[in-house]
Amino acid sequence: MKIGLDFDGVIANCGKLKSDVAKMLFDLDIPPHKFKREIVIGEGHLTAEQYLNLQMTIYExxxxxxxxxxxxxxxxxxxxxxxxxxxxxxxxxxxxxALKIAKEWSAEQGLTIDFVGLGYGVSKAEACRGLDVYIDDDLDKLKPLVGIVPHRYLFSWGYNMHVANGNIAKRMVSWDEFHNTIKSL
Ligand SMILES: [Mg+2]
Known part of the structure; x- marks a missing residue:
């Protein structure tokens, strides 16, 4: 099967990274499950400017x-x-x-996989055409794949538990579950 993976939140643990770097940059203790834009800014843990700064720092x-x-x-x-x-x-x-960093880091981890980097705000629909499976930790990225990728999964984290996944994607709580699910397709 042709399996598509998101990078941040599926391969790399971005919640933990954001939490760690928020401590380093701002000396703030914010748990990983708060790191979704609407939560971390909405609940007043970070200002929009701080969150942008954090994202630029960790990705670039x-x-x-x-x-x-x-x-x-x-x-x-x-x-x-x-x-x-x-x-x-x-x-x-x-x-x-940011893609260059992701590729180098993946190679260091021993992962030999191909990447497509679309840039912020670009729909994943065209890049995912032809895939049988796709998994992302952001439901908004999965929505345009309905009708394009038959098997869609949402990688579950504390920061996306408030999102109603409905028929858009099935939740997966771990790589073990995802691996077993693919074997059963
Ligand atoms: Mg992601």
């Missing part, structure tokens, strides 16, 4: 970008899926500079 500077940690299970499950003969394509909203 090597110093902070490489502090990413892998999502639990990804380093074991991706090689297993490849060994089963599936193909894997990362489709991310990262732009050029």
């Amino acid at each position: 500077t090597r110093e902070y970008g490489f502090l990413m940690e892998p999502v639990a299970g990804v380093l074991e499950c991706v090689p297993k899926l490849l060994a089963l003969g599936h193909t894997i394509l990362v489709v991310t909203s990262r732009g050029e500079a």
Whole structure:
């Protein structure tokens, strides 16, 4: 099968990275599950300007970008899926500079996977055409894939639990669950 993966929140643990970097930049203790724009700004943990600064710092500077940690299970499950003969394509909203960091970091982690970097605000629909499966931690990125990618999954985190996934995507709580689900398709 052709499997598409989002990068931040599926391969790299961006909630933890944002929490760690918020501590370094602003000396604030904000738990990872608060790191969704509407929550972290809406609840007043960060101003819009601080959040923008945080995002630029983690996505576009090597110093902070490489502090990413892998999502639990990804380093074991991706090689297993490849060994089963599936193909894997990362489709991310990262732009050029941020994409370069993601690719280098992935290679360092031993992940040999191809990337498409679309840039912020671009629909993933065209890049995902032809995929059988796609998983993202952002429901808004999955909505345009209805009718394009047959098997759509939302990687569940504390920061997206308030979102109603409906028929758009099924929730997956872990890489183990996602891996087992693909085997059962
Ligand atoms: Mg994401």
